[in-house]
Amino acid sequence: MNTLTNPQWRNVRLGDIGQSLIGLTYSPSNVKRSGTLVLRSSNIQDGELAFDDNVYVDCAIPEKIRTRENDILICVRNGSRRLIGKSAILDRRVSGQTFGAFMAVYRSDLNPFLRYFFQSDDFKRQIDEHLGATINQITNGSLNGFVVTLPSESEQQAITERLQDGDRLIATLKRLISKKHAIKQGMMQELLTGRTRLPGFKQAWSRATLGRISKVTMGQSPVGSSYNTKGNGLPLIQGNADVSKRATIERVWTSSPTKISEPGNVILTVRAPVGHAAIASHRICLGRGVCGLDAGKDNSFLFHLLVSSESRWSLFSQGSTFTAVGSNEVDSFTIDWPCDPEERSAIAKVLQDADQEIDALQRRLESVSSIKQGMMQELLTGRVRLPVGGQAR
Structure with a gap:
């Protein structure tokens, strides 16, 4: 490879080498359990087609907005600005389907190459220049006017x-x-x-409670004035938004920590929704919506056990507007416990x-x-x- 500049490369508008098509407008009465698949923003995940959230319609669909293999599907309107412009190339699995009014399809003979332009920084830059401060959509005319270097x-x-x-x-x-x-x-x-059972282990298992095999510390939010985003103090972990399956997600710190969890302890969400577990990699402040569990040398085993038991926490849900459990429910939560450490x-x-x-x-x-x-x-x-x-x- 050589870093040379080629004067034969040319800048062209997307509208000069293909066409952009805006998708189908349909009413709730058109939505059915089966029929024609309407591709929407949720059908694009990480630049690929996804089919976890599908909508089907039964209505008249113009032939030109029936999808074809190698069409490029683009999100052109969305409440979230960061989703505008996400795209995926379509394959034969969705040929003959359609796409929603908040989406566009770009159709050209060059799409196997252009699919990468739609993933590029240059395309994202042109989107940002078009959106400005208030506009939250790309029009058909604007998309056709975007420039690609060929x-x-x-x-x-x-x-x-x-x-x-x-x-x-x-x-x-x-x-x-x-x-x-x-x-x-x-x-x-x-x-x-x-x-x-793993080889060599035959000792019986017993039923145990979290309160018996671990020290439970319920979270408590510190005073609001101590919150900061500059890393001063300890990370503040609050509820499910800050806890994934295996790690805590740090967004806010507090200079006045209240309840503290030490490295290696298990973090469990107790609010909205309940039962997600993580391992603390360092000291953190336990805020509202989480608790800390310290089972000593058994923390790793307890973590995996809680991950496998996540669905059982729905039985403890309470409250009219959110799910939550208190210290009594956490203490009394039963688990299968090998007696042999x-x-x-x-x-x-x-x-x-x-x-x-x-x-x-x-x-x-x-x-x-x-x-x-x-x-x-x-x-x-x-x-x-x-x-x-x-x-x-």
């Missing part, structure tokens, strides 16, 4: 093939991560219930190893995605060139 056909093909290689590796890693998650889920269901440690080690394998794959996926994004910015601007027709450019 190399020759042979170089378009070379760039497309190189970036598709990256896409294939990313897809492979995602499938592998999904498979590893499923394997770990199966391991948890077997090992954390005693249905499958060595078995608890061994199970935790197996599940930790599985987590570490998934984490390593996730880091590799993030690295490959970052490399591909960097390649895309270099190749689509001509700052880095690929060999074409056997000649280095």
Whole structure:
């Protein structure tokens, strides 16, 4: 690769090489359990098609807004500005379907190449310039007026093939991560219930409560004046918004911490919704909506046990506008508990190893995605060139 500038590259408007189409307007009475799939913003996740939240309609649909393979689906109107411009290329799974009025389809013969332009910083910059301070949509006319830099056909093909290689590796890693998650889920269901025992362990299991096997500390929000976003004091963890499956999410700090959890302790959400668990990587302040559990050497085992028991917390939900549990419900929550501490440690080690394998794959996926994004910015601007027709450019 050589960082050369090619004067043969040309700037063209999207409207000159293809067409933008605005999607279907339909009424609630058109929505059915089956029929024609209406692709919406939720059908684009991480630049790929997703089918977890589908809407189907039964109504007349103009042929021109029936989707085709290699159409590029774009979110052009949304209450969240950050979602405007997200896109995905369509495949044969959705050929002949349609798309909603807050979406657009861009159709051209160059879409295998242009799909990467729609993911690029240049496209995002043009969106930002168009949106300004108050406008929260891209019109058809504006989209057709966006400018893309095109190399020759042979170089378009070379760039497309190189970036598709990256896409294939990313897809492979995602499938592998999904498979590893499923394997770990199966391991948890077997090992954390005693249905499958690790070699060498035969001692009975018992029923225990969280209050018996751990020290429970219910969270309490500090005074509002102590909150800050500059990292002064301890991270303040409050409710489900700050707790993922395995980690706390730090957005706010407090200079006057009240209830404190030490590194390695288990964090459990007790409000909206209940039952999400995490491990504290360092000292944190327990705010409203969370509690801390300290089971000593068994913290890792307890964490995995709580992750596997998450659905059971719905039985303890109370309140008319949110779900929440108090200290009594946390203390009395029952779990299956191996009586042999060595078995608890061994199970935790197996599940930790599985987590570490998934984490390593996730880091590799993030690295490959970052490399591909960097390649895309270099190749689509001509700052880095690929060999074409056997000649280095």
